[in-house]
Amino acid sequence: MIFGLRFSLFRLFILTLAFLSQAYLYIHIRRAIQSSGASDRSKRRAIGAIGTIVGLFFTLNTYFLLRPVAWVDPPLAAQIGLFYPAAIWNLGSIFSALVLLVARLAGFVGRTIVLLCRRRGTQPAPNRVNLTRRRFLQAGAGGLAATPMVLCGYGAAYAGKTYEVQELDLPFGHPLRVVQLTDIHAGIYMTPDEMQRIADQVAALRPDLFVLTGDFISNSMVFLPGCLREMARVRSRFGTFACLGNHEYMSGSLSDLRAAFAEHRIPLLINAHRVIHTERGRFAVAGIDDLQRGSPDLGRALRDLDPDIPTLLLSHYPEIFPRAADRGIPLTLAGHYHGGQVKLILPGKAISFAHFRTPYPEGLFRTKDSHLYVSRGVGTTFTPVRLNASPEITLFRLT
Numbered sequence: 001m002i003f004g005l006r007f008s009l010f011r012l013f014i015l016t017l018a019f020l021s022q023a024y025l026y027i028h029i030r031r032a033i034q035s036s037g038a039s040d041r042s043k044r045r046a047i048g049a050i051g052t053i054v055g056l057f058f059t060l061n062t063y064f065l066l067r068p069v070a071w072v073d074p075p076l077a078a079q080i081g082l083f084y085p086a087a088i089w090n091l092g093s094i095f096s097a098l099v100l101l102v103a104r105l106a107g108f109v110g111r112t113i114v115l116l117c118r119r120r121g122t123q124p125a126p127n128r129v130n131l132t133r134r135r136f137l138q139a140g141a142g143g144l145a146a147t148p149m150v151l152c153g154y155g156a157a158y159a160g161k162t163y164e165v166q167e168l169d170l171p172f173g174h175p176l177r178v179v180q181l182t183d184i185h186a187g188i189y190m191t192p193d194e195m196q197r198i199a200d201q202v203a204a205l206r207p208d209l210f211v212l213t214g215d216f217i218s219n220s221m222v223f224l225p226g227c228l229r230e231m232a233r234v235r236s237r238f239g240t241f242a243c244l245g246n247h248e249y250m251s252g253s254l255s256d257l258r259a260a261f262a263e264h265r266i267p268l269l270i271n272a273h274r275v276i277h278t279e280r281g282r283f284a285v286a287g288i289d290d291l292q293r294g295s296p297d298l299g300r301a302l303r304d305l306d307p308d309i310p311t312l313l314l315s316h317y318p319e320i321f322p323r324a325a326d327r328g329i330p331l332t333l334a335g336h337y338h339g340g341q342v343k344l345i346l347p348g349k350a351i352s353f354a355h356f357r358t359p360y361p362e363g364l365f366r367t368k369d370s371h372l373y374v375s376r377g378v379g380t381t382f383t384p385v386r387l388n389a390s391p392e393i394t395l396f397r398l399t
Helices: 004-033 039-066 076-120 131-159 191-203 219-233 246-251 254-263 318-326 353-357
Strands: 163-168 176-181 207-215 240-243 271-278 283-288 313-315 330-336 344-346 348-349 363-367 370-374 390-396
Touching: 004 039, 004 076, 076 131, 076 363, 163 254, 176 191, 191 219, 191 390, 207 330, 219 246, 219 254, 240 283, 240 313, 254 318, 318 330, 318 363, 318 370, 330 390, 348 353
Parallel strands: 163 390, 176 207, 207 240, 283 313, 313 330, 330 370
Antiparallel strands: 176 390, 271 283, 344 348, 363 370
16 A cells, blocks of 8 residues: 555656656747747747647656556557657656756856856956857757757667676576566567567577566556466476566456466466476575565465575565575575666766665675575666666576
C-alpha cells in the first residue's frame, strides 16, 4: 500500500514537472515567434500549431503513463509517429527547460554585474543596443536548449536498443556459466521483435543456467505470454528459473502469474529453492518474492537447504543483500533500478534517481565472501530513453 502510494506520487511528480517545463518552453517559443519579422497572421498560425503539438504530446504521454496500452505488436508507424516522439518530447522538455532557466539566470547575473560596474564607474555605458549580438545569443540559447531533445532521441532510438553483454568471473563453489536477464518490461517500447533479438543473444551465450529477475512486463498482463514465449526459447543445460518483480504485482494476480509461467514451463521461485545435481556436485537456485509488493520470506526460501551447497539467490530488489550475506549466500542477482536509466556522469560520481534511492543502483558489491550483482536490465520504464546506462545482458563465469 505504501509503495503504491509512493509510486503514484512519483508519477504525479514527473507529470507535474513535465507540464511546467512544457508551459515554460511554450512561452519562450511564443515570444520568439512574436518577435520575428513574419506577418501577424503567420505568427498566429505558428503559435497555434506549436500549442496544439505541445498539448497533443503531453496528453499522449500522460495517457501512456497512466493507462496500460494493450498493443502487443505496434507497427513501426505507430512507434515513430506516436509513442517515441511523445516520450522524447516529454523527457527532453524537462532538461531543455532547465537549460533555458539556467541560461536566463546566468544572463540576469551577468546584467546585474554589468549594472553594478557602471554605477561604480568601472564599466563605460554602451552607446546602443547591439541587436545582432542579442539575436546571436538568443539563437545560441535556443540551440543549447535543443541539445537535451537530441540526446533523448539518441537515448531512445540507439542507446536504449544497443544491448551490452557484461561478463564477470566470480567465485561460487561450483563451475557454472550463468546468464541473467532482468527488467524486460514488455510493452509498447519493448516489442516481440526486440524480445526475440534479446532471446537470440542469450541463447548464443550458451548458458548452463538462465535466470530472470523480475519485471517481465511494463503495465499489462497482455504482454506477459509473448515475453515468456521468447524467454522459453532459450535452452540451457540446467534450465531456466525466475522470480517476480513489482510490475508483475502491479498488473496481475499471483494465481494468473503462476499459471502463465507454468504454461511456458519456466519455474517460478517465490520464497523457494531448487537443488540441481550435476556430475561436479550440487548447487541451488533460490528465489525470493518481490520485496515491495510481494510477501518476501528469505527463511522460507532457504528452508531445509544444506548451507554447504553453493546457492544462487534471485531477487528483483537488491536490498535483500545484507540479509543474504548474513546467511552466507555466495551470490545474489538483482535488478530493478536500470542503472539509473537516465544518468549524469560527473567526475567520480553518477547522478540519477536510482543513485539517490538505493546504495545498490548497479554493478558488483561485496560483503565478506558474498557478492551482489545488480544488472541494468534490458527494458525501460516511464520513458524509453536510456542515457549513460546501456541495456545489459549479464554473463557470469562462476568457479
